[in-house]
Amino acid sequence: MTSLHQRIFEDIEQKIMSGVWPPGQRIPAEHELEVTYGCSRMTVSKALSALAARGMIVRRRRAGSFVASPQMDRTVMDISDIGTEAKVAGHAYGHRILSRRIERLGTAEAAAIGEAAGAEVARVECLHIVDARPNALEKRLILLDAVPQARDETFEASPPGSWLLDQVPWSEAKHIIRAVSADAATAKLLTIERHAACLLLTRQTWQNGRTVTFVEITHPGDRYQFAGVFHPSK
Amino acid sequence: MTSLHQRIFEDIEQKIMSGVWPPGQRIPAEHELEVTYGCSRMTVSKALSALAARGMIVRRRRAGSFVASPQMDRTVMDISDIGTEAKVAGHAYGHRILSRRIERLGTAEAAAIGEAAGAEVARVECLHIVDARPNALEKRLILLDAVPQARDETFEASPPGSWLLDQVPWSEAKHIIRAVSADAATAKLLTIERHAACLLLTRQTWQNGRTVTFVEITHPGDRYQFAGVFHPSK
DNA sequence: CCTGTCTATTTGTATAGTCAAAATGCGGGA
DNA sequence: TCCCGCATTTTGACTATACAAATAGACAGG
Incomplete structure (x- = not known):
C-alpha cells in the first residue's frame, strides 16, 4: 500500500541508482511524468521535491530536473x-x-x-x-x-x-x-x-x-x- | 522573499529549538495553524511534513503532531x-x-x-x-x-x-x-x-x-x- | 559575429476542495 | 467495574487549478 508519490520517488531513484539515468541526464518534465503516471502535477512535484531534498536531482526553472553528480566517494564528514x-x-x-x-x-x-x-x-x-x-x-x-x-x-x-x-x-x-x-x-x-x-x-x-x-x-x-x-x- | 511554507517551517523550528515547545509537546493541529497563518491546509501540511522528514516532529493520525525527542547527545555514526x-x-x-x-x-x-x-x-x-x-x-x-x-x-x-x-x-x-x-x-x-x-x-x-x-x-x-x-x- | 530583448517552457508556490485511513476516547452493554 | 465497538478528530493522499518567477533559446538589431 505504498502511496503514489512514493512509488514515483522510488521509481526514479531506481533509475538513477541503477545507472539507467546517468548524472547530468535530464529527467522528464513534471508535465510528462504527470502523463506517464496518470496523476496530477502536484503528486509528481512532491516526489521530485523529495528527490531534490535528498540531493539526488537538481531542479532549475525553465531548464528542467537533472540527475545530480554522485558523492559516493566523499567522506561523510x-x-x-x-x-x-x-x-x-x-x-x-x-x-x-x-x-x-x-x-x-x-x-x-x-x-x-x-x-x-x-x-x-x-x-x-x-x-x-x-x-x-x-x-x-x-x-x-x-x-x-x-x-x-x-x-x-x-x-x-x-x-x-x-x-x-x-x-x-x-x-x-x-x-x-x-x-x-x-x-x-x-x-x-x-x-x-x-x-x-x-x-x-x-x-x-x-x-x-x-x-x-x-x-x-x-x-x-x-x-x-x-x-x-x-x-x-x- | 521566503515562501510561506518555509516561514512556517522556520517559525515552528524556532519554537522547538528555543525550548518554547519542549519534546512531547503537542503542536497545534493543521486546521489551527491554517487559521493562525491565514493560509490553506496544504501549505501548513508541507511545512509540517518537512519538519517530520527532518525528525523534529512526529505525526500521528487522529492524535496530532508532537515535538520529537532530541538526539543531540548521540553520535552521528x-x-x-x-x-x-x-x-x-x-x-x-x-x-x-x-x-x-x-x-x-x-x-x-x-x-x-x-x-x-x-x-x-x-x-x-x-x-x-x-x-x-x-x-x-x-x-x-x-x-x-x-x-x-x-x-x-x-x-x-x-x-x-x-x-x-x-x-x-x-x-x-x-x-x-x-x-x-x-x-x-x-x-x-x-x-x-x-x-x-x-x-x-x-x-x-x-x-x-x-x-x-x-x-x-x-x-x-x-x-x-x-x-x-x-x-x-x- | 556579437549583443540585447522577448517569449515560451518549466519549476515554485499556493488555494480549495475530496476521500481515505488511523486511532483516541467516549458511551453503552455485560 | 471492565471491556468492546463506534463516532469523531486529525493526518495522509490526491486532484484541479491558478499565477509567479526564472531562464534557455530563438530572434532581431547593430
Missing part, C-alpha cells in the same frame, strides 16, 4: 588539517601513484569484502599530498567486473577517487572509522613516527548490490580530523 | 564493538562516575570552547562499561548557566549524556573525530596499553548560540569503531 584550520582556500593538492596492478582476489580478502574469490581487481596505492606534506595513504581495490575501464587507467591525471566519480553513477557506501597505530611502511610514507595514532577510514561502495570499490585511507592522527556540524534541522 | 559485531542484543551496559565537581572556567579552556572565562561549569568524568569491559572514557563540561539543574545532580542513576537528553530540548552540535595515543591515566582506566591508538570523539552542543555541554569521549581504538551505511537516498 569533512577532513580538516588540525594545524591550519583557518586556511580554507589556497591548498596545494597533489597525488602520487605508488603502485597499480591487476590481480585476482584471494579467498581471505574476498570474504572480507563479501565478493567471490578470483574476481579480477585493480589494486592501487596512492599517496595524497596537501601543501607539500603527505596527508593520506590510500589503498584501493576496484572490481573490474563493475568498472572495466579501470583496467587501462593509470590514475596519473586524477586520483582513483575522483576518477571513479566520473565512471560510476550512483551507489551506496559504508564508512568505518577506526584508530590504528601506524606500521613501519605507513609511518615512512606519511613521514610520521612508528606506532603513531592514525585515523583509518574504510569505505566500501556498491552498485546494484555488487561491490564497486573498497578503499582504506590512513590519515596521520595528530594532523587530521573528521569534523561535522549538525544542527538537527540539517 | 554508530559505535560498534569490533570483536562482537554480530552480537547486537544482550549488551550489559553500566557506568561509573569517576569525579564530579563545580568549578569556574579557566581562560584557556573558555577560549577553546568559545565561552566567557569564569563561567560556572560542572566537570564530570565518567567511565562507560559494556559487557564488563570499559569501552569509553567521558570527560564532560556542563555550563551551569544553560543547565542549572546539573549543579545538584550526581549522575549515578543515568550517565550525563542520557541525563542531559531529558533536560535540554533541542540544540545544534559539532562533532570531531581524532586519533590519539592514550596517555598513562587513560590507558589505565580503559585497561589498554600506553600509547595505544584511541578514537577521540569531541562534541560541543549549543542552544540558542550558547554552549550547553562540551564532551570528550575516548574509545580504545583496537576494539571500537564508528560505522555508518549511506545509500545516497537516506
Whole structure:
C-alpha cells in the first residue's frame, strides 16, 4: 500500500541508482511524468521535491530536473588539517601513484569484502599530498567486473577517487572509522613516527548490490580530523 | 522573499529549538495553524511534513503532531564493538562516575570552547562499561548557566549524556573525530596499553548560540569503531 | 559575429476542495 | 467495574487549478 508519490520517488531513484539515468541526464518534465503516471502535477512535484531534498536531482526553472553528480566517494564528514584550520582556500593538492596492478582476489580478502574469490581487481596505492606534506595513504581495490575501464587507467591525471566519480553513477557506501597505530611502511610514507595514532577510514561502495570499490585511507592522527556540524534541522 | 511554507517551517523550528515547545509537546493541529497563518491546509501540511522528514516532529493520525525527542547527545555514526559485531542484543551496559565537581572556567579552556572565562561549569568524568569491559572514557563540561539543574545532580542513576537528553530540548552540535595515543591515566582506566591508538570523539552542543555541554569521549581504538551505511537516498 | 530583448517552457508556490485511513476516547452493554 | 465497538478528530493522499518567477533559446538589431 505504498502511496503514489512514493512509488514515483522510488521509481526514479531506481533509475538513477541503477545507472539507467546517468548524472547530468535530464529527467522528464513534471508535465510528462504527470502523463506517464496518470496523476496530477502536484503528486509528481512532491516526489521530485523529495528527490531534490535528498540531493539526488537538481531542479532549475525553465531548464528542467537533472540527475545530480554522485558523492559516493566523499567522506561523510569533512577532513580538516588540525594545524591550519583557518586556511580554507589556497591548498596545494597533489597525488602520487605508488603502485597499480591487476590481480585476482584471494579467498581471505574476498570474504572480507563479501565478493567471490578470483574476481579480477585493480589494486592501487596512492599517496595524497596537501601543501607539500603527505596527508593520506590510500589503498584501493576496484572490481573490474563493475568498472572495466579501470583496467587501462593509470590514475596519473586524477586520483582513483575522483576518477571513479566520473565512471560510476550512483551507489551506496559504508564508512568505518577506526584508530590504528601506524606500521613501519605507513609511518615512512606519511613521514610520521612508528606506532603513531592514525585515523583509518574504510569505505566500501556498491552498485546494484555488487561491490564497486573498497578503499582504506590512513590519515596521520595528530594532523587530521573528521569534523561535522549538525544542527538537527540539517 | 521566503515562501510561506518555509516561514512556517522556520517559525515552528524556532519554537522547538528555543525550548518554547519542549519534546512531547503537542503542536497545534493543521486546521489551527491554517487559521493562525491565514493560509490553506496544504501549505501548513508541507511545512509540517518537512519538519517530520527532518525528525523534529512526529505525526500521528487522529492524535496530532508532537515535538520529537532530541538526539543531540548521540553520535552521528554508530559505535560498534569490533570483536562482537554480530552480537547486537544482550549488551550489559553500566557506568561509573569517576569525579564530579563545580568549578569556574579557566581562560584557556573558555577560549577553546568559545565561552566567557569564569563561567560556572560542572566537570564530570565518567567511565562507560559494556559487557564488563570499559569501552569509553567521558570527560564532560556542563555550563551551569544553560543547565542549572546539573549543579545538584550526581549522575549515578543515568550517565550525563542520557541525563542531559531529558533536560535540554533541542540544540545544534559539532562533532570531531581524532586519533590519539592514550596517555598513562587513560590507558589505565580503559585497561589498554600506553600509547595505544584511541578514537577521540569531541562534541560541543549549543542552544540558542550558547554552549550547553562540551564532551570528550575516548574509545580504545583496537576494539571500537564508528560505522555508518549511506545509500545516497537516506 | 556579437549583443540585447522577448517569449515560451518549466519549476515554485499556493488555494480549495475530496476521500481515505488511523486511532483516541467516549458511551453503552455485560 | 471492565471491556468492546463506534463516532469523531486529525493526518495522509490526491486532484484541479491558478499565477509567479526564472531562464534557455530563438530572434532581431547593430
